Every structure is written in C-alpha cells, then in structure tokens.
Amino acid sequence: MIKISSDFDSGNIAVVDANDPNDIKLEIKSDGKADFYQWFYYQVDGASGRPLTMRLMNAHGASYVDGWKDYRAVASYDGEEWFRIDAAFDGKELTIKHQPEQDRIFYAYFAPYTTERYRSYIASIQSSPVLSHEILGQTLDGQDISYLRAGNGPRQMWVIARQHPGETMGSWWIEGFLNKLTAEGDEDAATLMEKATLHIVPCMNLDGAKRGHLRTNAAGIDLNRAWQNTTMEKSPEVYLVRERMREIGVDFFLDVHGDEAIPNNFLDSANGIPSWDDVHAQRFERFSNLLLETSADFQTKDGYPPSAPGKANLDIANSYVAETWGCLSMTLEMPFKDANVNPDQKYGWSPARCRNFAQEHLTVMAKIVDGLR
Numbered sequence: 001m002i003k004i005s006s007d008f009d010s011g012n013i014a015v016v017d018a019n020d021p022n023d024i025k026l027e028i029k030s031d032g033k034a035d036f037y038q039w040f041y042y043q044v045d046g047a048s049g050r051p052l053t054m055r056l057m058n059a060h061g062a063s064y065v066d067g068w069k070d071y072r073a074v075a076s077y078d079g080e081e082w083f084r085i086d087a088a089f090d091g092k093e094l095t096i097k098h099q100p101e102q103d104r105i106f107y108a109y110f111a112p113y114t115t116e117r118y119r120s121y122i123a124s125i126q127s128s129p130v131l132s133h134e135i136l137g138q139t140l141d142g143q144d145i146s147y148l149r150a151g152n153g154p155r156q157m158w159v160i161a162r163q164h165p166g167e168t169m170g171s172w173w174i175e176g177f178l179n180k181l182t183a184e185g186d187e188d189a190a191t192l193m194e195k196a197t198l199h200i201v202p203c204m205n206l207d208g209a210k211r212g213h214l215r216t217n218a219a220g221i222d223l224n225r226a227w228q229n230t231t232m233e234k235s236p237e238v239y240l241v242r243e244r245m246r247e248i249g250v251d252f253f254l255d256v257h258g259d260e261a262i263p264n265n266f267l268d269s270a271n272g273i274p275s276w277d278d279v280h281a282q283r284f285e286r287f288s289n290l291l292l293e294t295s296a297d298f299q300t301k302d303g304y305p306p307s308a309p310g311k312a313n314l315d316i317a318n319s320y321v322a323e324t325w326g327c328l329s330m331t332l333e334m335p336f337k338d339a340n341v342n343p344d345q346k347y348g349w350s351p352a353r354c355r356n357f358a359q360e361h362l363t364v365m366a367k368i369v370d371g372l373r
Helices: 115-125 169-181 187-195 206-211 236-248 278-294 317-325 351-371
Strands: 003-005 014-017 024-027 041-045 052-056 072-076 083-089 094-098 104-108 131-138 144-150 155-161 196-201 252-259 266-268 328-335
Touching (some): 094 104, 115 169, 115 206, 131 236, 144 236, 155 169, 155 236, 169 187, 169 196, 169 252, 169 328, 169 351, 187 196, 187 351, 196 236, 236 317, 252 317, 266 278, 278 328, 278 351, 317 328, 328 351
Parallel strands (some): 024 052, 155 196, 155 252, 252 328
Antiparallel strands (some): 003 041, 014 024, 041 104, 052 094, 072 104, 083 094, 131 144, 144 196, 266 328
C-alpha cells in the first residue's frame, strides 16, 4: 500500500486521497498564519515500479501561479541527488506523473535544504580558521540565528540568504560561497578578506524552513517586507541583523533569493529608492557587467521592471539597506525552474549550479571591493 507523508523537517503536503496510485489527490498547505503557499516536499513509500499520477489540486490558488508555466518538479531517492520530472498545469491542478524505480522517493518544488542540513553544515564550516561564529539571538521557535564573520578589511560587506524559506536555492548558494571563502589558497577569497570584512547570515528564516513555509516565519511575517518596521515580537530575525548592521555599517549588501516565475538568474537593484543617483547606477552596472563576464549562468535581459523613481518599498531589505547606507545593494534571484540560459534537461537549475554560481559572485566581489566607496 502506498503511503505519502510530509511530517518531517521542511515537509509540506496534505493528502486528500491516496487510495488509487493513478489518481492521488494532494494539496499544498499554506504558511500557517499567512495565506502564502507553493512550496511542497513529501515522501512516497511502497511505489516501486508503479506509475503514479499525483494531482496538486489547489495549485491554481498558489502564490505565484505563473510559476507553474513550463515547470518541472524534482525527485530524489536519497535526498542528495535531485532530478527533474515532468509536471503539467491545466490552469487548475498541477499533475506530476512518475514511475519510481525504488520503494521510497521524495518529491519537491525545488531541492530541499532542511534545518538539519543547515545545522550540520554550519557546525562543519565554523571550524575554519578564517571564520568567526556568533549567535545573534533566537527565532520565535527558539532556533539559534548564526552569524559568520571573515576578514579584517575596512569595507563592510554583508551577504544574507533565505529570507523566504521556500527559496532553498539560497542555502545551496551559501554553501558554495562559504566553501570558496574558506578554501585554502583561494586567491579571490584572500583578496576579499584583506580588503573587506564579510558578514554572513546563512539562513534568515529557520522557523519557516523547518515548518515547510513558502515565504513567512513562525508569526506569518514576510521577512523581506519587515525591514523598516521590524520588531523582536514579530520578526526577530530581521531586527537582530538590522541592529548589527547599524553597529558596523554597510558598504555592500547582497540578499539571495529565488523567483518562481522567471526562468533565469538575475540581479535586482534598488533603483526606486529616493536617493538613487548615477553613482548607485554605476556601481550596480559594474557589478552586473563583471558577473556577466564571469558567469555563463547569468543574464541581464530577464528581471523585474524598474520601480518608479522614489517609490521603492523601503520595507524590502535591498531598498532599505541602499537608502540607509547609500551603498551597493542588490537582490539575487535564481529560478525554481530550469534556467533558459544553459538549460539542463536532467537536473535543471540545481544545488550544484547554485554553489558554482555563488563562487562566481565571490570572484566578482573581490574585483569590485576597491570601488565600493
């Protein structure tokens, strides 16, 4: 008998009816105290060799319906290698058809990055001699918020990831970034740490990640809409990071995300802030152009439309930081779908590509550090 469950770290699915393998009815659960939903991650047992038809019946009400266009789900037998499988959206339901080759298989919206993996990785990386580790405080669910520091140069460069917990590509990216930063003999990392001090918050939204949320924390707060009006009661994750920024200062800020609809990697500037000027534009253009030269996975044609002058939402991290510190501040968006630039039929946009892309960002950061001020 087939069994479907998501009662584990980062899991999300509600089983409506799983009696018929050819017509399994499922629904994605919302973010608890908020109506967002799109992230799914579940386990199927007892299906080896059996054709499965799985219908996500409430897909039409998901937070980003355009995200289902040309979308292919991911599957894994071991939780490490995630390969793409076909999915079809008819305007109402997302249907995933697959015949597993093993008894147990996992299906997800994108390769999951659990809080268990996060804690294991942080425990291993913090022993690096180039890193110092500190607990900024706790989330509402009592999880420790890790803050890493590297280098001793005068430029203060901040990198954060996973404000939106369902955007797991941010955590895979952070792994790649930290791996290169701590690699012995890496010239880019050495240059960066000589000229800058790096401040890294690897996972902003641990509670949402563990609960299987798409966008919000335990209180139902979208952290990337809480930077101007953050509180310890509702969004301690943002409050604690923002206060540390106020103590130290910011010369560079990169906020790592994923985008459901756009099938490419892109950077978003803070172009709509009241103080936006030619200096802001030139810094952003230089970074973007260097990344374009460095990475075959980056492009500049697809992205968000520019904000109206002076109308940027200052509750968004990118805009808040740019306006407050007058620095180069950007949001990196990576796709849930495969990227149209360098598509990969088997894996699509994947953890390995996220890690490599992060290392290319570090290379560019080392090139622009002198021109930050």
